[in-house]
Amino acid sequence: MDTELARTFLTVISSGSFISAADRLHVSQSTVSTRIHVLEDQLGCVLFVRNKAGTTLTSAGRQFQRHAATLVRTIEQARHDIGIPEGFSGTLVIGGRIGLWEEFLLEWLQLMREARPEISVRAESGLEPELMQGLIEGRIDIGVMYTPQSRPGLKLEQLFEERLVMVSTAARSKPEPQPGYVYVDWGPEFYARHNACFPNFGGPSLTANVGWLGLQHVLANGGSGYFPERIVRPHLEARQLHPVGNAPEFSMPAYVAYPLDGDRDLFGIALEIMHRVANARAKAKADRRPRSARGKRASPVEGG
Template sequence: MDVIQAKTFLAIVEGGNFLAAARRVHVTQSTVSARIKALEDQLGKPLFVRSKAGCALTPAGHQFHRYAQSMVRAWEEAKHQVAVPDGFDETLIVGGQYSLWNRLLLRWVPAFQSAAPRVALRCEIGMPQRLMREMTEGVIDLAVIYRPEHRPGVKVKELFEDRLILVTADPMLPVEENYIFIDWGDAFREAHALSFSHLHNPGLTLDLGALGVNLLISRKASGYFPERIVQPHIDSKLLTRVDDAPTFSYPAYVVYQENFSSPEVMLTALRLLEETAEQAVTGSLPPPFWT
């Protein structure tokens, strides 16, 4: 039995079938099948009941699940420790969604380095599903995301509340004529549909988070973005807030390993994140370099 087999097993549990697992671990479906067959041969028990609808865990599969999680987490922790660069005592691996690096995590990084100079940082960006999977596997120590999942060994805490506001780069035009739909997830889509039934198909939809701001400005368009992201653009007159439009709540969460190897390092990281988040939502961060 090896860690790759355990990771493949967990990918099937999370994806619901062998095809989804193959996409998650970046191999062919036949490779996934071969790995699970070898794992089942070693354990002497079938782990999945296969059907057209997907895969369900057998009783043996349910028992093996927590051991697979422990194996993968222990392996990732070992890689953490072995890979600590010379001159450092610890490595902290941090992940975040695209919009949460802008005007938050990128401001947190130098603050953390100043407070913990002997801790090496590795920073990653990604979608919440991948970040949560890597949190479960122990690949990432801390992540800031919008839609977390509660999983064993991982703690979830609300960090701050983003407010999505409607802004436009051309206040002389009606919003309906230059609107871009920025997709902020299921809850936003539902609330948006109730408020803007006439904008259900604007012709252009972006699932790029805050990266869409530049396109909004260049196209002289309108769309919803977190207030903390667009406020510098509003101050510089590149964007204008549409005052009579509804706002939408969009809370962000910090997710972190409950049993991180250095609790004092994690406490420092969380304290500085909370301080940076407070500065972000109150507008007390300095202007970004690109305005």
């Protein structure tokens, strides 16, 4: 079977529709439809039910998903095995949002290397759609992100809650978006809560889909925005940034996603270290919270 057909099938699952899959694969919707029809002809069954809401797997589709993922993962595993650096016994591919690589995953990386020095680690960054696709195809072993989607064959575990706070280069700023405000796209839940808290906000002059990019712009050019408190803390202590008093705060969970059939030994130690780092940071955050609490809290931004 052509692995391209299996990859297209898995892309439809991860993206939720033929249209989104076509955008992600950089092909036309008709190409995606043709590939799925060819695949269905080869298998002699219908894999998807298409409706206005997108696509839904049939029972045959759910059964084939496991085989498609195994097929693609086998090819990727062969590439991993062939590409294992000399002196190492295996490779682990970790994908995460850029903001989660700052501090959290970097700390995990060092501890993982100390615990399993015989394992070569490949670190990648990306947004949620890319990370989910990599997990489903088997190109990524473990993904760490804010808004994962529940998919068959994958397990999600919450690591910690990110605290998003409004900060500004101005020492005194009103508790709502001002000129120079940078809107960071932290996901649909954040968008909904942001709109509810700032109903009169007309829209930003700059939107960034990566928090690091928005933060660098604010530091270089002035302005304000919502960023994880753990990332901006050094800038607050250095007085490069200032907390915006009485501005709402948002809570955004961070998750780890991994395949249920992953290597228990290797995945087990990697996940154990992640939870250990997350728990240690949560404890440190709780110890600081009474002294640094500022602003008023808004409803949490729940990750899917």
